[in-house]
Amino acid sequence: MLEQHLSTLTVQTPGRGLVEITAEVRAAVAQSRIRQGLLTLFLRHTSASLLIQENADPDVRADLERFFARLIGDGDPLFQHRTEGPDDMPAHVRSAITATQLAVPIVDGRLALGTWQGVYLWEHRLRGHARELAVHVMGEAGKSA
Amino acid sequence: MLEQHLSTLTVQTPGRGLVEITAEVRAAVAQSRIRQGLLTLFLRHTSASLLIQENADPDVRADLERFFARLIGDGDPLFQHRTEGPDDMPAHVRSAITATQLAVPIVDGRLALGTWQGVYLWEHRLRGHARELAVHVMGEAGKSA
Amino acid sequence: MLEQHLSTLTVQTPGRGLVEITAEVRAAVAQSRIRQGLLTLFLRHTSASLLIQENADPDVRADLERFFARLIGDGDPLFQHRTEGPDDMPAHVRSAITATQLAVPIVDGRLALGTWQGVYLWEHRLRGHARELAVHVMGEAGKSA
Numbered sequence: 303m304l305e306q307h308l309s310t311l312t313v314q315t316p317g318r319g320l321v322e323i324t325a326e327v328r329a330a331v332a333q334s335r336i337r338q339g340l341l342t343l344f345l346r347h348t349s350a351s352l353l354i355q356e357n358a359d360p361d362v363r364a365d366l367e368r369f370f371a372r373l374i375g376d377g378d379p380l381f382q383h384r385t386e387g388p389d390d391m392p393a394h395v396r397s398a399i400t401a402t403q404l405a406v407p408i409v410d411g412r413l414a415l416g417t418w419q420g421v422y423l424w425e426h427r428l429r430g431h432a433r434e435l436a437v438h439v440m441g442e443a444g445k446s447a
Numbered sequence: 448m449l450e451q452h453l454s455t456l457t458v459q460t461p462g463r464g465l466v467e468i469t470a471e472v473r474a475a476v477a478q479s480r481i482r483q484g485l486l487t488l489f490l491r492h493t494s495a496s497l498l499i500q501e502n503a504d505p506d507v508r509a510d511l512e513r514f515f516a517r518l519i520g521d522g523d524p525l526f527q528h529r530t531e532g533p534d535d536m537p538a539h540v541r542s543a544i545t546a547t548q549l550a551v552p553i554v555d556g557r558l559a560l561g562t563w564q565g566v567y568l569w570e571h572r573l574r575g576h577a578r579e580l581a582v583h584v585m586g587e588a589g590k591s592a
Numbered sequence: 593m594l595e596q597h598l599s600t601l602t603v604q605t606p607g608r609g610l611v612e613i614t615a616e617v618r619a620a621v622a623q624s625r626i627r628q629g630l631l632t633l634f635l636r637h638t639s640a641s642l643l644i645q646e647n648a649d650p651d652v653r654a655d656l657e658r659f660f661a662r663l664i665g666d667g668d669p670l671f672q673h674r675t676e677g678p679d680d681m682p683a684h685v686r687s688a689i690t691a692t693q694l695a696v697p698i699v700d701g702r703l704a705l706g707t708w709q710g711v712y713l714w715e716h717r718l719r720g721h722a723r724e725l726a727v728h729v730m731g732e733a734g735k736s737a
Contacts, residue, residue: 304449304594304595304596304730305449306449306483306484306485306586306587308483308552308554338596338598339596339728340596340632340728340730342485342550342552344550344551344552344559345561346559346560346561346562346564347561347563347564348499348500348501348561348563348564353688354638354692354693355638355684355687355688356638356684359673359675361672361673362673362681362684364672364673365670365671365672365673365681365684365685366684366685366688368670368671369664369670369671369685372670373518373663374514380510380513380514380517381510381513381514382506382509382510383504383506383507383509383510385504391507391510394500394501394507394510394511395510395511395514397500398498398500398511398545399544399545399689400688400689401546401691401692402499402546402549403499403549403550403551404692404693405550405632405634405693405695405728406634406693406726407598407632407634407726407727407728409598409726414634414636414726415636416635416636416637416638416724417636418637418638419636419637419638434561436551436552436554436559437552438484438485438550438552440449440485440585440730441596442596449594450594451594451628451629451630451731451732453628453697453699487630487695487697489695489696489697489704490706491704491705491706491707491709492706492708492709493644493645493646493706493708493709518663519659525655525658525659525662526655526658526659527651527654527655528649528651528652528654528655530649536652536655539645539646539652539655539656540655540656540659542645543643543645543656543690544689544690546691547644547691547694548644548694548695548696550695579706581696581697581699581704582697583629583630583695583697585594585630585730
């Protein structure tokens with residue numbers, strides 16, 4: 303019998319950069335008691351992203367940040383929208399070319415992540431923010447495959 | 448008891464740019480009578496995208512358009528595929544770096560969108576098109592959380 | 593009555609480029625016997641992507657490859673992470689700006705793909721790899737809409 307669980311996850315970011323949230327997401331799945339199914343994360347903001355990325359070498363995150371900073375420059379005169387500063391519009395563009403939503407299957411009570419995959423919230427604003435995620439878990443509880 | 452509803456949504460675009468479809472998507476969710484669950488939108492085209500973006504300042508959409516026009520130039524000599532004109536291949540690239548599919552949780556009969564989030568269909572071709580979306584809604588009907 | 597099926601799909605890539613997996617994905621849906629529902633694909637790697645793209649003119653895939661090669665150059669001195677060679681970090685960036693996960697509704701036993709849409713696994717490393725996908729299918733079995 304399929305069932306579902308909805309919850310909310312709040313993540314405080316310290317400023318621009320990737321924050322690993324794999325442990326928090328695993329805890330939400332554990333709390334749902336779903337053992338086989340599908341997790342969906344939805345980020346309720348347009349200046350941050352959700353990302354699956356390598357969780358081994360921290361250089362990967364630093365290089366991602368450097369690449370995005372070069373591709374979408376803060377204060378680029380192309381941008382008209384500067385309401386909240388030079389990092390405002392770049393944050394929206396970064397959000398548009400990455401993801402606002404992620405789904406990960408759940409197998410035997412575990413996220414079906416690859417060996418080197420972690421779940422990240424990518425803060426695109428220079429200043430830290432409290433970011434809210436809607437979490438949907440659906441599937442079968444309490445038995446093995 | 449979980450149930451699901453499948454439907455189709457057609458959006459006529461006036462040409463390149465972001466068309467807000469939040470109201471149409473809300474109507475599809477209302478019609479499904481699902482009050483707690485998950486909405487999935489799937490765009491049946493490879494030269495347009497689905498996007499969650501800021502729905503307040505229209506400059507954000509104009510800046511997104513300007514950034515993409517600069518990043519992926521119409522008529523770039525790099526591109527061999529020009530069957531339907533200089534905006535043909537750029538539309539495919541724009542589609543590849545944004546999203547063809549979006550999922551949004553439904554809580555108490557409402558999409559779990561953030562305060563400033565709207566759902567957009569992004570037309571990447573210069574000329575307007577009738578764009579078709581497959582809509583999947585699953586969850587529980589007619590009761591509160 | 594909704595049900596779900598979890599499976600795994602392994603794809604051997606011959607090296608950098610787009611590999612069409614539409615037939616393999618269709619076979620997984622057929623095996624689930626789900627006729628109305630939702631398919632979710634999740635790629636268990638951070639140096640490859642899932643992509644819905646045009647399956648008609650092969651120039652589209654060649655142009656996508658050329659555009660990405662120019663945008664994210666192998667051996668770019670910006671990148672510190674070169675553990676596995678000059679194509680290592682570019683593969684992570686390519687993965688970040690495309691998709692790790694895709695969902696497609698299933699209608700009357702068929703994926704709701706548009707006429708010109710195919711499902712692709714995009715290998716971003718120069719060398720071929722065995723890539724693993726987690727496949728989740730949920731919905732109703734054995735009856736028409």
